[in-house]
Amino acid sequence: MRAREPKVAFNAVFLNIPYDEKFRRLYLAYISGLVHLGLQPRATLEISGAENRLDKIVTLIQSCRYSIHDLSWVKLDGPPPRTPRFNMPFELGLAMAIERIDRAQRKSFVFEAVNRRLAKSLSDLSGIDPHIHDRAIEGVMRELGNAFVRRVSYRRLSVPAMMKTYRAVLRSIPEIDRQTGSTDLFRARPFRLLCIAAGKAAGVGASR
């Protein structure tokens, strides 16, 4: 696809989710849950500038061993002409193509809120069972735990333990807002700070 492929980060997960305030709780749940499992989320909101954006997105997906695509946001936007957003299914397509073309071992996961809706919205993915999170924070944690398994103590990776990390991340938001001078968490700097705050809250890499 590209002449030079980026180095694959084996703990990195490309997080393909809607950047919308109404999705904020689940956005924080994905960050907290993934980091709690010892993974490092990456997202297109880290990409600056519109120039060569598509190339940058492809490079970002290629640099991640795993990808999560949340297709639960099936709606039309507010301002006229009302349109659905195609970015997420498009990035899912890119990730699926890269998964099939690249030699590096990769894996994509599809997350949804409603059971059997994917069969209707994206029938090309028939045979692929999405992870249904029911639009709930605990649901995201549960499904992340179903997608990724790590051989450490059961209690350490339980949903309540992941929820503890989520709540700590939630508490750190006012301080992150002050540090970044913005209340918009869907930006590169707050995103990175949230990831590392989650890492610190979860005690990742600490003796366990």
Added chain:
Amino acid sequence: MNRPVILTTPIPTWQEMADFYGLSKSDRKFVDGLFATSEAKAGTASAKRLSSARTGKNSLFEAKSSARKTNGRARKRA
């Protein structure tokens, strides 16, 4: 598709994560003190609660004024 991935890669520390995300010095310092501050605050709050539970007073001010009253009564008696 639904088979889970078994993760065998080492779990990074938050400092390694900071390197991975290319965090600036000031942001690194910020994260370093992030939960330490809240833990310290929580510690102070719990110490205050413990102190009031011991004295039966709601605040340090009440404890001080009560001590002043006791001292005054003691002086009068003397």
